[in-house]
Amino acid sequence: MRHVELARLAPDPAWLARAAKLAEDVEAHATAGTLPAMRKNWVKHWSGLRSAMYRLVGRKCWYCESPINSSRPHVDHFRPKSRVSEDLSHDGYYWLAYEWSNYRLSCEFCNSSTDDAPSGRRTTKVDHFPLLNPQSRAKTPVDAIEYEQPVLLDPSDAGDCAHLDFDAMGRARRSILIPHSPAEIAAGECRAEKSIEIYGLDRPGLENSRRIVMNNITVLLEGLEVLPNLGDMLERHIAPSGEYSSAAVAAVMTQRGQSAAVDEIIARIAAAPQYSRHAAPQATVVTLSDLMRNNLVNAGSVLAAKARAGEVTATVWHDGRLRYGVRVDTFERITSLASGGTASDGWTFWAHVVDDRRILLSDIRDEYNMMNMRGRDQDVP
Numbered sequence: 001m002r003h004v005e006l007a008r009l010a011p012d013p014a015w016l017a018r019a020a021k022l023a024e025d026v027e028a029h030a031t032a033g034t035l036p037a038m039r040k041n042w043v044k045h046w047s048g049l050r051s052a053m054y055r056l057v058g059r060k061c062w063y064c065e066s067p068i069n070s071s072r073p074h075v076d077h078f079r080p081k082s083r084v085s086e087d088l089s090h091d092g093y094y095w096l097a098y099e100w101s102n103y104r105l106s107c108e109f110c111n112s113s114t115d116d117a118p119s120g121r122r123t124t125k126v127d128h129f130p131l132l133n134p135q136s137r138a139k140t141p142v143d144a145i146e147y148e149q150p151v152l153l154d155p156s157d158a159g160d161c162a163h164l165d166f167d168a169m170g171r172a173r174r175s176i177l178i179p180h181s182p183a184e185i186a187a188g189e190c191r192a193e194k195s196i197e198i199y200g201l202d203r204p205g206l207e208n209s210r211r212i213v214m215n216n217i218t219v220l221l222e223g224l225e226v227l228p229n230l231g232d233m234l235e236r237h238i239a240p241s242g243e244y245s246s247a248a249v250a251a252v253m254t255q256r257g258q259s260a261a262v263d264e265i266i267a268r269i270a271a272a273p274q275y276s277r278h279a280a281p282q283a284t285v286v287t288l289s290d291l292m293r294n295n296l297v298n299a300g301s302v303l304a305a306k307a308r309a310g311e312v313t314a315t316v317w318h319d320g321r322l323r324y325g326v327r328v329d330t331f332e333r334i335t336s337l338a339s340g341g342t343a344s345d346g347w348t349f350w351a352h353v354v355d356d357r358r359i360l361l362s363d364i365r366d367e368y369n370m371m372n373m374r375g376r377d378q379d380v381p
């Protein structure tokens with residue numbers, strides 16, 4: 001599983017406007033008690049984002065990294081929109097049906113009720129969404145999903161992707177570098193193992209494909225000292241868009257210390273997990289997501305500000321947007337809404353609330369810029 005920078009999906013205003021209208025319709029059905037009938041006829045507006053999703057890491061499944069050959073891969077709702085297998089009294093996360101940050105690109109296998117393995121039929125993700133803390137499961141739009149602790153590893157979360165590693169046979173396993181969290185221990189659940197089971201990451205075809213990629217990596221690394229141009233092939237394997245590229249990266253890591261050329265590649269991967277010559281250029285403007293990646297603010301962090309009408313608070317959404325009341329929208333739009341249109345700059349409007357201290361976001365941004373400058377200084381030989 002490779003990290004997919006979902007925030008880069010950024011649907012266009014026309015898509016968002018239609019999504020907002022459809023979400024209102026769903027809400028009206030929920031209020032009227034007619035959700036069950038409506039669920040049979042979802043308007044599949046999410047299909048309109050399929051091409052944009054390809055642009056993030058290519059035409060591959062975000063869960064298992066297999067190439068997607070079918071013409072209509074699934075736009076999976078990470079939080080299932082109609083029902084939750086682990087809680088049959090749950091109506092599904094219907095209010096996230098048209099919320100693009102809930103979409104993940106999936107191959108037919110990872111999100112289906114059939115199996116290609118000779119072991120017989122088996123259900124993969126579909127409506128599964130187990131939690132480490134099921135008592136905190138959000139059941140309505142006003143419940144905060146920020147407090148849920150999903151069991152399933154999420155490809156849009158870089159930290160989650162680090163949980164998976166692969167052995168030399170191409171078998172997925174938990175990374176020994178990631179200790180079980182207190183929540184996993186309390187729940188008696190291993191997120192990596194459960195994800196391997198639910199996404200079906202242990203299917204034999206997949207293990208074979210990973211093994212082939214990993215063997216290729218070994219051969220390429222052996223030849224690298226004498227044939228430096230093999231580096232290009234290597235890069236294509238380890239780029240986020242490469243098929244089974246997380247297994248390719250794992251194979252590179254096992255060769256640590258074998259040669260200077262290999263160590264140089266490992267250093268580049270370590271310095272930039274999303275390292276790819278082919279990746280889209282990064283925006284130079286600092287965003288809330290940048291601060292989140294560096295743990296300067298986190299999903300669920302509370303922001304507070306003084307508006308004309310009194311104190312207002314917002315919560316940091318997991319994809320770098322803000323939640324204000326029941327509305328989730330961009331940093332700029334929520335700032336405008338919460339300030340009554342008076343704040344021109346959210347960075348000097350909002351303060352991050354930590355215990356009883358308040359730190360202006362612009363100060364946190366300065367700290368981020370300092371960190372980056374130090375990082376660049378270290379790159380200079």
Ligand SMILES: [Zn+2]
Nearest residue numbers: 061064107110
């Ligand atoms: Zn898949």
